[in-house]
Amino acid sequence: MSKHNFGYFIHEGVSNMFSHGFMSFAAIGITVACLLIMGTFTLVAVNANGLLKDLERENEMLAFVEEDFAEPKNLQSKLAAIPNVASVTFISRQQAMERFVEQYPDEEMFRDLDPNILRDRFSIKVADLERISQTKAAVDAVDGIAYVNASEEIAGGFITLRNVATVVCVALIAILFLVSVFIISNTIRLTTFDRREEIAIMRMVGATNGFIRWPFVYEGFLMGFLGASVAFLMEWGLYEAVAQGVSTSDAMQLIEVIPFKELWGPVAGSFAGAGIFIGVGGSLSAIRKYLQV
Amino acid sequence: MLESESALIELKDVEMEYDNGTKAIRGISLRIDPGEFVFLVGPSGSGKSTIIKLLTGEVEPNAGRVRVNGFSTRNISERQIPLMRRTLGVIFQDFRLIEKKTVYDNLAFVMRAVGASAKESRKRIPYVLELVGLEKKAYSYPDELSGGEQQRVAIARALVNNPATIIADEPTGNLDPERSLELMDLLVKINKLGTTMVVVTHEKDLVDHFGKRVVTIDSGRVVNDSVGGYVGGRIHV
Numbered sequence: 001m002s003k004h005n006f007g008y009f010i011h012e013g014v015s016n017m018f019s020h021g022f023m024s025f026a027a028i029g030i031t032v033a034c035l036l037i038m039g040t041f042t043l044v045a046v047n048a049n050g051l052l053k054d055l056e057r058e059n060e061m062l063a064f065v066e067e068d069f070a071e072p073k074n075l076q077s078k079l080a081a082i083p084n085v086a087s088v089t090f091i092s093r094q095q096a097m098e099r100f101v102e103q104y105p106d107e108e109m110f111r112d113l114d115p116n117i118l119r120d121r122f123s124i125k126v127a128d129l130e131r132i133s134q135t136k137a138a139v140d141a142v143d144g145i146a147y148v149n150a151s152e153e154i155a156g157g158f159i160t161l162r163n164v165a166t167v168v169c170v171a172l173i174a175i176l177f178l179v180s181v182f183i184i185s186n187t188i189r190l191t192t193f194d195r196r197e198e199i200a201i202m203r204m205v206g207a208t209n210g211f212i213r214w215p216f217v218y219e220g221f222l223m224g225f226l227g228a229s230v231a232f233l234m235e236w237g238l239y240e241a242v243a244q245g246v247s248t249s250d251a252m253q254l255i256e257v258i259p260f261k262e263l264w265g266p267v268a269g270s271f272a273g274a275g276i277f278i279g280v281g282g283s284l285s286a287i288r289k290y291l292q293v
Numbered sequence: 294m295l296e297s298e299s300a301l302i303e304l305k306d307v308e309m310e311y312d313n314g315t316k317a318i319r320g321i322s323l324r325i326d327p328g329e330f331v332f333l334v335g336p337s338g339s340g341k342s343t344i345i346k347l348l349t350g351e352v353e354p355n356a357g358r359v360r361v362n363g364f365s366t367r368n369i370s371e372r373q374i375p376l377m378r379r380t381l382g383v384i385f386q387d388f389r390l391i392e393k394k395t396v397y398d399n400l401a402f403v404m405r406a407v408g409a410s411a412k413e414s415r416k417r418i419p420y421v422l423e424l425v426g427l428e429k430k431a432y433s434y435p436d437e438l439s440g441g442e443q444q445r446v447a448i449a450r451a452l453v454n455n456p457a458t459i460i461a462d463e464p465t466g467n468l469d470p471e472r473s474l475e476l477m478d479l480l481v482k483i484n485k486l487g488t489t490m491v492v493v494t495h496e497k498d499l500v501d502h503f504g505k506r507v508v509t510i511d512s513g514r515v516v517n518d519s520v521g522g523y524v525g526g527r528i529h530v
Contacts, residue, residue, distance in 0.1 A: 202406045206406065
């Protein structure tokens with residue numbers, strides 16, 4: 001591609017976009033709508049996944065120390081060194097009794113219990129719930145640990161829930177993406193249909209396929225990028241509004257929304273990538289049939 | 294290859310059948326030398342349009358050979374088709390101008406399509422517009438022009454890349470008799486400047502008026518090839 005053709009292609013791409021204003025507006029509008037739906041769905045999925053991970057992290061196992069083990073606190077470093085252990089907190093008999101009593105404030109008979117009926121224990125949180133069984137076995141094997149209580153079934157439930165949610169999200173996003181490509185490709189096909197005469201004239205005077213194709217590629221690029229930019233700004237506004245709503249709602253106090261400043265990079269990158277891919281891909285697929293012969 | 298060899302049009306024992314089974318051309322042989330003016334006449338469905346499609350590379354012959362200005366269109370590669378088309382200028386009955394572009398831009402657009410710079414366009418377009426008598430209409434849009442003027446823009450567009458051959462498909466089909474005569478005069482003038490001219494027409498009076506070579510096609514065959522006006526055969530208007 002020569003230098004003066006490059007400038008010409010960009011000029012043609014931009015001016016074609018404006019001279020076919022309504023169809024360009026339609027293509028950009030549909031790009032915005034599709035990206036917004038996909039983006040919103042993805043952000044909801046990301047937040048739901050984050051919420052599930054938070055809940056997973058709350059899942060703890062209790063390692064009870066042998067009755068006659070001297071200096072139980074010394075076990076803390078051994079337990080912390082076990083792979084997949086995220087945190088270890090020592091709970092003495094006294095603290096365990098206090099918590100027990102706190103749980104049953106109306107039961108007076110519990111208040112005078114001797115803390116020595118309970119054992120010293122460690123509250124252990126794991127990094128990866130899927131490996132909770134191996135971690136439990138390793139904790140159990142530590143000298144001085146009498147037994148371990150771990151809610152393996154609850155952990156399994158979390159894992160299943162997260163896996164199902166991930167598969168459903170990925171499948172829905174993929175379907176939305178394919179539907180978007182189809183709709184946008186057809187919209188651009190309509191704009192191309194409007195210009196089949198120009199293409200026929202170019203072919204008849206001896207323009208190469210590349211020469212005919214490039215302005216459409218730039219136009220598709222530009223429409224995709226513009227659509228992505230508008231969708232990003234709208235997504236940002238929408239997200240902040242929802243986050244604000246969640247944070248001020250009493251009913252949803254337990255939900256912590258990931259701040260947009262932590263997400264804007266991947267969101268902007270994905271929107272720009274998807275918008276440009278859809279725009280350029282749609283243009284190329286729409287023009288292909290006019291370039292035969 | 295000699296210059297004259299590279300600028301001729303030749304169909305040799307050409308047969309052409311469309312995918313739907315219609316046999317459009319049945320063994321046509323025809324040679325048009327550089328600088329010739331040829332009328333291609335014949336009834337509707339006789340195969341005239343298919344001959345144009347064969348010459349522009351839109352269809353390939355099933356048998357025989359088609360040579361256009363040094364290119365053989367049988368088994369021509371996709372890369373060579375644009376190069377072959379650059380040796381041709383095509384004029385259509387319905388003008389096929391781009392309504393959203395001015396006369397100047399309609400011409401600049403086809404010059405750019407074959408790689409000409411804006412500077413070359415600025416030099417060539419005024420000359421061509423003057424040749425067709427439209428120098429004052431350069432910045433008009435097609436819908437501001439009469440039918441005759443629009444067809445002259447189409448001729449200017451066919452000429453602007455300086456092709457060896459101009460193929461005009463029913464160029465006077467949408468014009469009144471007076472404008473038709475003017476337009477044909479213009480094509481004769483361009484032919485005298487050295488451009489080979491192939492004109493497909495139904496208009497017997499025009500053909501007789503100019504006394505050029507006339508090739509009559511009927512049922513996919515050449516039924517008459519003579520000079521001096523329409524002789525024999527049938528022309529259905």
